[in-house]
Amino acid sequence: MSKRTVIVSGGLLEEAFVLEILKSEETEFIVAADRGLIFLYEHQILPDYIVGDFDSTPEEIVSYYRNETRVPIRKFNPVKDASDTEIALLLCLELGRKHVVILGATGNRADHLWANVQVLNLALDAGVDARILDSYNQIRLLDRGITLRREEAFGPYFSVFPLAGMVADFNILGAKYPLYHHLLTPHDSLCVSNEFAEDEVEISFPLGEVILMETRDTPKTADGMRSLFI
Template sequence: MSKRSIIISGGELDEALTLSVLNDKEDRCVIGVDRGVEFLYYHQIMPDYIVGDFDSTKEEIRDYYKNETNVPVREYNPVKDASDTEIAIRLAMTLGSREMLILGATGGRVDHLWANVQSLMIPFKAGIDAKILDSQNMITIIGDGETYIRRDEAFGTYFSVFPFGEDVFGFNISGAKYPLKNHTLTPYNSLCVSNQIAEDSDEAVISFMSGKVILMETRDKEE
């Protein structure tokens, strides 16, 4: 099975961005999630799987995939113990994906957004590279060691780091406008919001001894 999964969830989808991601057809598996299936349907992109409780999907679109295509449909009762996006993440892992890109995971209700961000921990624990992407944000989880944000590869102007549920020891940022050295990040600390690569540097380096953090690379709408 494909080593790369593209998950199209039911939040806000930037048409140009989503189509550009889906245009790369090499070694991919496309999973439509609940209302995200409508985007695929209207753009005539056939998914490899669709999942969800389909409580926000038009009935005729759901029935089209169930009755007129060979696409596997994983339908769940709305009363369930996991979000539709989490179910899609676990399906992608079952299919052997080593990389996941999740679109439509942001916008609208903040509780849905936060559930999706927390769900990134599931592939992270399995050693799988998973990112949430929209037109202004790229969100992932990183662990100890070194992470490089290179100017010529950066998603946007800014990057922010948030400790994820535990103290992060020996935390360092170098090559950035706001460097840190051997700092202890505590949960709910907003110290590392809106940093940038330093003007005289080609890259910023994030490193720490233990723990895990949420890394957000962001840009303004004008970029």
């Protein structure tokens, strides 16, 4: 499996967690999305690409990368039809990146988080593994079944939500709260905060798209999660 590409966006960036991911040997390509560039500048990390409208990034930082480095920069009009994170993900797809982790996609703004979750659908349609990540949460979209293994799990909890309407014949096996041939709807919280009952949990459904959130109350180091991304 190819190494990961990391998008550094402008939301919550937990310093130690983010630095460990960026400096890991499993990270081979870094894209700064607007305000995420500030974090990279402050930690003297050179990205491979910079995108955004830069309405929330000091001009002197953008000028530094423009004048003192050879990093390609794509600047967009602030009045645009896509978020900076979406633009960064589209760039990754354009460049043929196959495994993308988005940092700084969570934080105080629930609207920004939800927009970033929806943006993952671009990667899903392109057959690219893209995930939103912070030290407590890993979020990805699925259009087919998956097997979760306890020893490789991001955390002890997982939740599933339909993305684009109801999902029929939805099954969860090996979990504390199993489901059999269930009609998964957007109108209840039935599939929130499930847990492993066996060493493997199998999630299956014939059609549709779902959001899979793997969560925990106590974060691990990024190094301890290395196997999740390779």
